[in-house]
Amino acid sequence: MRKTLFALMILAAASSAAAAQTYAGLVPRPLKVMPGEGGVVMEKGLRICVSDGLESEGAWLCKHLENVFDFDMVLSDIPVPGGVSMRLVDGMESEAYRLTVSDAQVIIEASDPAGIFYGVQTFLQMMPPEVYGQRDMELTRWELDAVTVEDAPRYGYRGVMLDVSRTFYDADHVLRLLDWMAYHKLNRFHWHLADDNGWRIEIRKYPELTEKGAWRGDGEVSPAAYGQGHGRYGGYYTQKEIRQVVEYAAERHIEIIPEIDLPGHSRSLIGVMPEMACPVDVPYISVNGETDNVLCVAREENYRILRDIFKEIASLFPSEYIHIGGDEVDHTPWNNCPHCQALARELGLEGPQEIHSHFVYRVEDIIHGLGKKMAGWDEIVISDARYDTSSMVYAWRSVESGRMSVDKGYRTVVQIGEYCYLDMKQSRAERGHSWAGIVPLSKTYSLEPDEILVGAPADSSLIVGVQAGLWGELLAWPPRLMEYQLFPRLCALAEVGWSSKADRDFADFERRLYGGHFSRLYNMGIAFRVAPPEVLYDSLSGSLRVRPPHPSAVVRYAVDGAPTASSPVCRGEVVTDAPERMLFATFFGDGLSSIAVGASNIDLYHYIDPEMTVESNFPLLEGNLESLARRGGTGYSDRVLQEGDVLTYRMASPVECSRITVSSGAPSSGMFYVTDAYVEYTTADGSVVRAGDLYHGELSFEPSAPVTQVRIVMTDSNDGYTAVFHGLRIEK
Ligand code: ACM
Ligand code: ZN
Numbered sequence: 196m197r198k199t200l201f202a203l204m205i206l207a208a209a210s211s212a213a214a215a216q217t218y219a220g221l222v223p224r225p226l227k228v229m230p231g232e233g234g235v236v237m238e239k240g241l242r243i244c245v246s247d248g249l250e251s252e253g254a255w256l257c258k259h260l261e262n263v264f265d266f267d268m269v270l271s272d273i274p275v276p277g278g279v280s281m282r283l284v285d286g287m288e289s290e291a292y293r294l295t296v297s298d299a300q301v302i303i304e305a306s307d308p309a310g311i312f313y314g315v316q317t318f319l320q321m322m323p324p325e326v327y328g329q330r331d332m333e334l335t336r337w338e339l340d341a342v343t344v345e346d347a348p349r350y351g352y353r354g355v356m357l358d359v360s361r362t363f364y365d366a367d368h369v370l371r372l373l374d375w376m377a378y379h380k381l382n383r384f385h386w387h388l389a390d391d392n393g394w395r396i397e398i399r400k401y402p403e404l405t406e407k408g409a410w411r412g413d414g415e416v417s418p419a420a421y422g423q424g425h426g427r428y429g430g431y432y433t434q435k436e437i438r439q440v441v442e443y444a445a446e447r448h449i450e451i452i453p454e455i456d457l458p459g460h461s462r463s464l465i466g467v468m469p470e471m472a473c474p475v476d477v478p479y480i481s482v483n484g485e486t487d488n489v490l491c492v493a494r495e496e497n498y499r500i501l502r503d504i505f506k507e508i509a510s511l512f513p514s515e516y517i518h519i520g521g522d523e524v525d526h527t528p529w530n531n532c533p534h535c536q537a538l539a540r541e542l543g544l545e546g547p548q549e550i551h552s553h554f555v556y557r558v559e560d561i562i563h564g565l566g567k568k569m570a571g572w573d574e575i576v577i578s579d580a581r582y583d584t585s586s587m588v589y590a591w592r593s594v595e596s597g598r599m600s601v602d603k604g605y606r607t608v609v610q611i612g613e614y615c616y617l618d619m620k621q622s623r624a625e626r627g628h629s630w631a632g633i634v635p636l637s638k639t640y641s642l643e644p645d646e647i648l649v650g651a652p653a654d655s656s657l658i659v660g661v662q663a664g665l666w667g668e669l670l671a672w673p674p675r676l677m678e679y680q681l682f683p684r685l686c687a688l689a690e691v692g693w694s695s696k697a698d699r700d701f702a703d704f705e706r707r708l709y710g711g712h713f714s715r716l717y718n719m720g721i722a723f724r725v726a727p728p729e730v731l732y733d734s735l736s737g738s739l740r741v742r743p744p745h746p747s748a749v750v751r752y753a754v755d756g757a758p759t760a761s762s763p764v765c766r767g768e769v770v771t772d773a774p775e776r777m778l779f780a781t782f783f784g785d786g787l788s789s790i791a792v793g794a795s796n797i798d799l800y801h802y803i804d805p806e807m808t809v810e811s812n813f814p815l816l817e818g819n820l821e822s823l824a825r826r827g828g829t830g831y832s833d834r835v836l837q838e839g840d841v842l843t844y845r846m847a848s849p850v851e852c853s854r855i856t857v858s859s860g861a862p863s864s865g866m867f868y869v870t871d872a873y874v875e876y877t878t879a880d881g882s883v884v885r886a887g888d889l890y891h892g893e894l895s896f897e898p899s900a901p902v903t904q905v906r907i908v909m910t911d912s913n914d915g916y917t918a919v920f921h922g923l924r925i926e927k
Contacts, residue, residue: 218321218342219706219707220320220707220710220712221317221320221344221707222686222689222690222704222707222708222712223379223380223686223690223692223693224693224704224707225317225345225346226345226346226347226694226695226698227344227345228342228344229343229344229345231296231340231342232341233340233341234298234339234340234341235277235296235297235298235299235300235301235338235341236336236337236338237264237279237337237338237339238335238337239266239335239336241264241278241279242268242271242275242277242278243256243257243268243271243278243281244271244272244273244275244278244279244280244281245270245271245272245280245281245282246272246282246283247272248283248308249281249282249308250270251308251446252311252315253270255315256279256281256315256318259319259322259326260322260326262325262326262328262329263322263325263326263337264332264333264334264335265331265332265333265334266335278300278301279300279301280300280301280302280303281302281304281311281314281315282303283305283306283308283311284305284306285306286306287304287305287306287347288306288310288347289307289310289351290305290307290309290313290347290351290382290448291305291306291310291345291346292304292310292311292313292314292317292344292346293343293345293346294314294317294318294342294343294344295342295343296321296341296342297341298341301318301339303315303318312447312448313346313348313380314344314346316378316379316380317344317346319378321339323337324711324714324715324717324718325718327378327715327719328720329720348380348692349692349693349694349695349696350658350659350660350661350692351382351659352608352659352692353383353661353662353693354381354382354383354384354385354452354608354610354660354662354663354692355372355376355383355663356385356387356454356610356664356665357372357384357385357386357387358665358666358667359386359388359393360388360389360392360394360395360456360463360667361390361393361420361666361667361668362421362667362668363393363428363429363430363431364677366432366439366440369384369440370440371720372384373443373447374719375681375682375685375719376447377447377448377449378715378719379686379689380689380693381449381685381692382449382450383450384444384449384451385451385518385662386452386453387454388432388453388454389454389455389456389460389463389464390460391417391460391461391462391483391485392411392417392421392462392463393408393409393410393411393417393429393430393463394408394409394463395409395430395431395432396431396432396437396453396455397431397432398503398504398507398508399434399507400503400507401467401468401503403467404463404464404467404504405431407466407467408464408466409429409430409431410428410429411423411427412424412427412428412429413426415429416466417463417466418914419870420915421667421669421671421866421914422671422672422866422868422891422892422914424870425871425911425912425914434511437511437512438511441511441513445513450513450514451512451514452517452518452570453508453511453512453514454517454518454519454520454570455504455505455508455517455518455520456519456520456521457519457520457521457554457558458489458490458492458520458554459488459489459520459523459524459525460481460483460485460520460523461488461489462485462486462487462488464490465487465490466487468500469487470494470496471494471497471500472487472489472490472491472528473489473493473528473531473532473534473535474491474534475528475532475533477527477528477531478527479527480525480916481523481525482525483523484866484867484916488525489524489525489527489528489529490554491528491532492538492551492553492554492557493534493535493537493538498557498558498561501558501561502561502564502565505517505561505562505565505567506565509565509566509567514567515568516567516568516569516570516587517565519555519559519569519570519571520571521551521555521571521572521574521575522571522573522574522591523574524551524574526550530547535550538550538553548577549578549580551574551575551578552575552578552579555571555580555582556582568583568585568586569582569583569585569586569587570586570588570589570608571586571587571588572591573588573591573592573596573599573600574592575588576596576599576600576603581603582605584604584605584606585606586606587605587606587607587608587659588600588605588606588607588608589607589608589662590607590608590609590647591610591611591615591616591664592612593611593612594646596611597611597644597647598647598649598650598651600647600657601647601651601653601654601657601658602651602652602653604653604654604657606657606659607647607657607659608659608660608661608662609644609647609660609661610662610663611642612630612631612632612664613631613632613634613638614634614639614641614642614688615639615642615662615663615664615688616631616634616664616665616666617634617639617663617664617665617680617681617684617685618666618669618680619631619633619634620633620634621633621634621680621684622635622726622727624790624792625790626865627669627864628666628863628864629864630864636683636684636705636726637701639663639687639688639691640690640691641701642661642688642691643691643696644658644660644661644691645658645696661688661691662688663684663685665677665680665681669864669865678722678723679722679723681721682721682723683712683716683723683724686708686716687704690704705745709746709747709748710747713783717783717784717787722786722787723787724789725787725788725789726744726748726781726789727744727779727781727790727791727792728742728743728744728748728750728765728779728781728789728792729741729792729795730742730793730794730795731794732774732796732797736770737774738768738769738770739768739774739779739794740768741765741767741769741779744781744789748781748783750764750765750779750780750782751763751764751765751782752765752769752777752778754773754777754778755776757778757780757791758778758782758788758791760782760786760788765779774794774797775793775794775798775801777794778791778792778793779791779792779793780792801926802924802925802926803852803925803926803927804826804925805846805848805850806847806848807824807844808845808847809821809830809842809843809844809845810842810843810845811840811841811842811843812839812840813833813834813836813841814833815830815831815832815833816830816831816832816833823844823921823922824844824922825922827922828922829921830842830919830921831867831919832913832917832918833917835912835913835916835917836869836872836909836911836912836913837909838910838911838912839908839909840909841906841907841908842906843904843905844904844905844906845903846903846904848903849878849879849903850901850902850925851901852898852926852927853897853926854895854898854925855876855886855895855896855902855905855923855924855925855926856894856923856924856925856926857889857893857894857895857905857907858893858921859892859919859921860921862921866915867913867918868889868891868892868893868913868919869889869892869907869909869913869918869920870892870911870913870914871889871909871910871911871912871913872888872889872907872908872909872910873885873886873887873888873907873908873910874886874888874889874894874896874905874907875908876896876902876905876906877906878898878900878901878903879900879901879903880900882900884898884899886898889907905923
């Protein structure tokens with residue numbers, strides 16, 4: 196009894212204050228939000244009234260409301276006053292909806308179930324954020340101010356692409372992502388199912404594609420990759436699982452577009468069927484660091500195999516599109532293959548770009564024969580080839596490549612790397628790629644798809660929408676990096692895809708994000724990224740000035756290490772005589788925190804840079820040993836590492852220091868690190884001390900005495916064609 200009373204009191208305080216706020220906190224921002232007079236109270240006996248054909252949308256709403264209300268809801272097809280009614284009406288655009296909260300009731304209207312579903316999403320955002328979670332709030336009533344929301348999407352295609360080849364996510368994981376997408380009114384899931392590093396979809400006619408092609412590691416078809424170790428790594432979806440995921444997505448009004456990436460990015464396929472590659476032995480390394488990953492265009496049997504594969508895929512996915520890849524093909528094998536060259540002569544194909552187009556024509560034909568349309572990456576439109584105008588192009592390389600696609604009359608999805616590739620770093624110090632630039636939240640939000648029309652006579656309706664891309668090279672660790680990379684940048688992209696161009700305003704988006712939507716993401720169970728504070732040292736006052744990433748952020752600090760959830764809270768300024776020892780981080784809820792940062796204007800670690808030389812018993816690229824003798828220098832091995840390879844840093848005289856950090860990996864991404872090695876150091880008295888094993892390519896240790904040399908001793912091969920070493924970081 197006491198508990199109920201308590202809940203009621205909290206609610207009374209929360210509801211009147213929250214209601215007015217909530218309408219200003221909707222993400223993505225609706226087209227029109229028009230406040231009305233009065234309001235409605237949701238309480239015991241709440242009826243959810245749905246007309247025929249909307250049972251699934253009604254059940255979705257009930258399922259979520261049951262998370263917070265301490266009363267039963269009645270799902271009914273008889274409309275009654277005082278409840279939440281959903282009904283189909285004539286005359287609205289596809290996916291548009293009207294949500295009316297009046298004195299008497301809540302009505303969600305649309306001309307299709309998808310519109311109703313999006314009205315339900317907006318309605319859920321008017322509830323406490325716990326609707327998204329598992330924690331029962333035991334609410335007995337909830338007040339809503341009167342309002343009318345009239346809303347419709349800017350684009351019909353609002354997608355997420357997930358690469359499950361580099362990092363595998365099982366079906367349950369994918370289902371959770373589909374839920375998160377649905378909450379953000381996203382409606383296309385582009386499932387990148389086959390790439391160099393793993394084939395992820397069961398094909399009954401070719402069981403070896405998943406029995407072998409889905410696995411990598413020592414002794415497997417594909418070699419170890421991306422730091423996932425020499426053991427067996429991989430996984431795949433059975434056709435039964437695929438059907439379940441497709442059905443689950445459809446209930447959430449999400450269409451799944453499957454991709455098999457061809458004719459490059461085909462290493463896992465070629466690993467299982469080596470005869471699909473050109474029969475030439477000419478070495479090449481594709482731009483993404485792979486070998487043996489290009490299909491022969493002249494081998495007729497290849498098209499029969501691809502037809503078999505696509506036939507099964509066409510029967511599993513109701514989408515009218517099948518994505519065939521087409522990106523990043525290394526032309527070396529075609530240029531050297533007698534069969535590809537003979538074909539080119541016979542058909543008058545000039546150069547590899549036309550060989551590429553010929554392949555795409557052939558596959559387009561297969562796709563059409565199966566009653567589907569073709570989609571591909573923007574490389575398919577580089578040449579003068581003209582595919583069917585039903586084909587859809589995914590512009591990823593640049594604004595210009597998007598322009599080329601619409602100029603040629605193709606329906607175009609905007610997934611331009613510098614805005615939409617959420618595998619890019621969110622700030623310089625965070626994990627991620629950076630080849631398309633650092634992609635902070637503001638950058639993603641600033642995407643304006645119409646930019647690709649500038650200077651082009653093209654029809655703007657050819658821009659069908661926007662999509663986030665998440666490639667998997669770096670996602671295996673730390674745990675839940677997928678969620679960290681997607682959110683909140685995906686919220687920004689959802690708004691680019693849904694909200695009107697005129698209403699887009701980053702400051703307003705940030706207010707809604709931090710003022711309410713973060714709590715929703717938190718209740719969804721998403722381990723989203725929290726931004727670190729900005730810290731500057733002011734030497735005049737001897738204080739660290741700390742600017743939180745947003746006004747309600749909680750920043751904590753610690754000395755000589757990263758702050759934890761129990762570290763003291765910082766309120767703007769810390770007076771200290773040891774500014775270089777202090778680290779700060781932003782915290783959210785129970786368990787989420789940003790990276791830890793120190794003052795950006797002082798040298799945090801007191802590095803020392805003693806004179807040294809570097810030697811190796813394996814080849815490095817020219818000049819790299821000299822580079823490795825400096826902090827910040829790098830050295831690339833000129834082959835895959837082997838057990839017994841040793842890199843030695845030899846000091847000119849014994850170095851007294853508090854800590855030494857050995858690290859490896861490409862500076863821009865962290866790829867190509869040393870996976871298996873230990874570190875030992877020699878002290879001034881000649882003793883050799885084992886410091887420990889590299890962990891994800893790194894090790895920090897505190898030497899017990901002045902150091903004369905540090906050695907990295909490899910115990911196994913690394914998992915790329917090169918390994919990147921760094922100069923030592925030595926702290927005073
Ligand atoms: C791509 O990023 N290679 C489509
Ligand atoms: Zn060939």
